[in-house]
Amino acid sequence: MTHPENAAEFLKDAQKSKWHDETLWFVRDKRDKVSKGIPEWEQLRDLASGIKDNVLANLADYLEEFERNAKKNGIIIHWAADSEEHNRLVLEILQQQNCTAVVKSKSILTEECHLNPYLEKQGIEVVDTDLGERIVQFLNQPPSHIVLPAIHLKKREISELFHEKLHTEKGNEDPVYLTQAARVHLREKFFAAKVAITGVNFGIAETGEFVVCTNEGNADMGVHLAQVHIACMGIEKILPRRKDLGVFLRLLARSATGQPITNYNSHFSSPSPGKEIHIILVDNGRTAQLARDKFRSSLKCIRCGACMNTCPIYRRSGGFSYNSTVPGPIGSILSPGLDLKKHSSLPFASTLCGSCTDVCPVKINIHEQLYEWRQEVTKTHGDFAKGLSMKLANGIFKSPLAYKISGSLMRNALKSLPNSLIYHPLNVWGKNRNLPDPPKESFQQWYQKNRS
Amino acid sequence: MKANSPSVALFIPCYVDQFYPQVGIATLELLEKLGCTVTYPSGQTCCGQPLANAGYARDTVGTASHFIETFSDYDYVVCPSGSCTLHVKEHFPAVAGLEKEQEALEHKIYELIEFITDILKIERLEGKFPHRVSFHSSCHGQRGLHLSSGSELNQPPFNKARKLLENLEGLDWVELSRTDECCGFGGTFAVTEEALSIQMGKDRLADHLQHKTEIITGGDMSCIMHLQGIATRSKQELKFLHLAEILNQALS
Secondary structure, three states: OOHHHHHHHHHHOHHHHHHHHHHHHHHHHHHHHHHHOOOOHHHHHHHHHHHHHHHHHOHHHHHHHHHHHHHHOOOEEEEEOOHHHHHHHHHHHHHHOOOOEEEEOOOHHHHHOOHHHHHHHOOOEEEEOOHHHHHHHHOOOOOOOOOOOOOOOOHHHHHHHHHHHHOOOOOOOOHHHHHHHHHHHHHHHHHHOOEEEEOOOEEEOOOOEEEEEEOOOHHHHHHHHOOEEEEEEEHHHEEOOHHHHHHHHHHHHHHHHOOOOOOEEEEEOOOOOOOEEEEEEEOOOHHHHHOOOOOHHHHHOOOOOHHHHHOHHHHHHOHHHHOOOOOHHHHHHHHHHHOOOOOOOHHHOOOOOOHHHHHOOOOOOHHHHHHHHHHHHHHHHOOHHHHHHHHHHHHHHHOHHHHHHHHHHHHHHHHHOOHHHHOOOOOOHHHOOOOOOOOOOOHHHHHHHHHO | OOOOOOEEEEOOOHHHHHHOHHHHHHHHHHHHHOOOEEEOOOOOOOOOHHHHHHHHHHHHHHHHHHHHHHHOOOOEEEEOOHHHHHHHHHHOOOOOOOHHHHHHHHHHEEEHHHHHHHHOOOOOOOOEOOOEEEEEOOHHHHHHOOOEOOOOOOOOOOEHHHHHHOOOEOOEEEOOOOOOOOOOOOOOHHHHOHHHHHHHHHHHHHHHHHOOOOEEEEOOHHHHHHHHHHHHHOOOOOEEEEHHHHHHHHOO
16 A cells, blocks of 8 residues: 555544644654753754764774674674574574563664564564553554554553453553553563563764663663663664763654653663673665665664654654654655665655754754655656656746646636536545636736736 | 846746736735836746656756746846745756856745845835734745744744734734644645645644634745635635735735
8 A cells, every 4th residue: 555545544534643643743842842942952963963974974984893892891793784684693592592582672673674573483472561562562563653652542442452461451541550550561571581682772882882762661671680682783873982972862852752861771881790782783774775875864863753743744644654664754765775666655755844854853854855765766666647747747847838828728728617527536636625716817918918 | 226226037936827827916016116126037937846846857957947048137036936946946957058057046046025035135014904814834935945933943933924924004913833834735745645635734724713814825825725725615714815915915
């Protein structure tokens, strides 16, 4: 299904789509307020953007520096060229530990690699420990938002789900009650897991450390109880120096949810005695994107989700309408690089309003890249008729006479045709909108009569 | 500006030419009232934005080349559309052989309101317009040309259109809940993502209606055409005017 088809489906439930829009607008509004409390906000964005540009320009060097320093700290480093290699590496570590049940805190990278179904096929139980992720996992759904995975669900739906899965009281929708039930359920899973998987928000080249940010403390709970910590990290997550964190941690939570800081920013540098930390550094299309001049800066993304919350399309079409691991504006410039054919409608799922670019804490020119992806999509996956009519239009616009003739034909047609023809089902504009009343003459005609 | 006044060429976007000649007339008359010598270069067509936004920028070289040649002899090009102005400035494909003219054009083309406030340096307009007016901020005008501050950015608030409007006698400026959300027009988006486009338009209209507006105005007739199309289909009693029409009426 294309984005327009999915969006139309989502909009059919008018009440729910309105609620979805208002809920995410509330988050965007919180972000606006908290960011305006920081006088140097725009300087922070400039700084973050500059640091990330530097990282991308020297990525190979920083990655090797990171590897050297992490190894010095006793961390085991693995490299994965693609999702298959990543998944296989995770499985091998689990098999070495005889681990058949693993807990995992939020990691969009493991979603991108489809790690859960891969491990489940091998008979391993994977428990997502972020509350929102656990909810969508119960439903066999992917997250619909990278920060708010279950934002498409209402309290009532979660109450029904927990009644079925966790035997909570039927009809009890109290968030405190439901969260408590999830805590009890997750606690058992935490105690049983020998291995904990986390994502990585930032890896520090200078020190070989890495930082994981969560609001629920679930990454820490998993890691500290387990023997082995596997951190799955996209190669673009590098920062040069520890002091750079000050810039990014200030931007991340404010942009994501409007909080001044994420509740838990956990710094990992070396394993506790007798334990292991593994980092899997994953490419999976990133170096290909790095090689694309126009789209390289999409790799600066720190996965805050602000572009989703602000996007008037995302808010009204929901995360699933994008059919891509990372939905929303940033997903629409990342995903075409992974599979242009599958994601060819995404660069068009935008009015190019530019709000995404202006909320982005690392100043990715998202809407300009959407425009550039459109130019790429039409080269290989453009629909022929559309291409032809566009070429005709170019013929009209470069010739003043052709433009005049087609313009007056159109105006006269609008005047003389019956409404049933103007608002024919094939005329998509007119399905829910009137056309302007055609004027008796164009501006050009008026000007010739009155001014020349 | 009359004495040794620079030559101003009027660029009237194709859909304004065909559907809203009154906006072209108001723009012309307004600039003349403000002391400009204005010419409408004949033979002008379209900037090619609809094609380029649909992913066919490479097919607009002919259109761009014709545009650059049509407007090369003037000091300024003024256009009553933020969106078309932005397209000429930022999205024209490179036209071989016209590099110098193209670069000059990018620096001398202005959207109408910014031309009045930034080039003519007019801070206040004396006039009368006793109506309740709400302003639809076009995304390309706002985030592209910076005609007003964006709600996303941490910057001092400003709005060039408001500055000109709020000084008019009797004008009642309507504050909206979401000051700069997109209306959902988006060029081809209006038809390729019809359901979303309509919902976005309805939501914008509801914001204006909830604040009991009488007239919705803006700097881009494309947004207005979309909003007006939805409003008239649902038989809402609302008036729509381009900023040029309000300012031209107020100054008469």
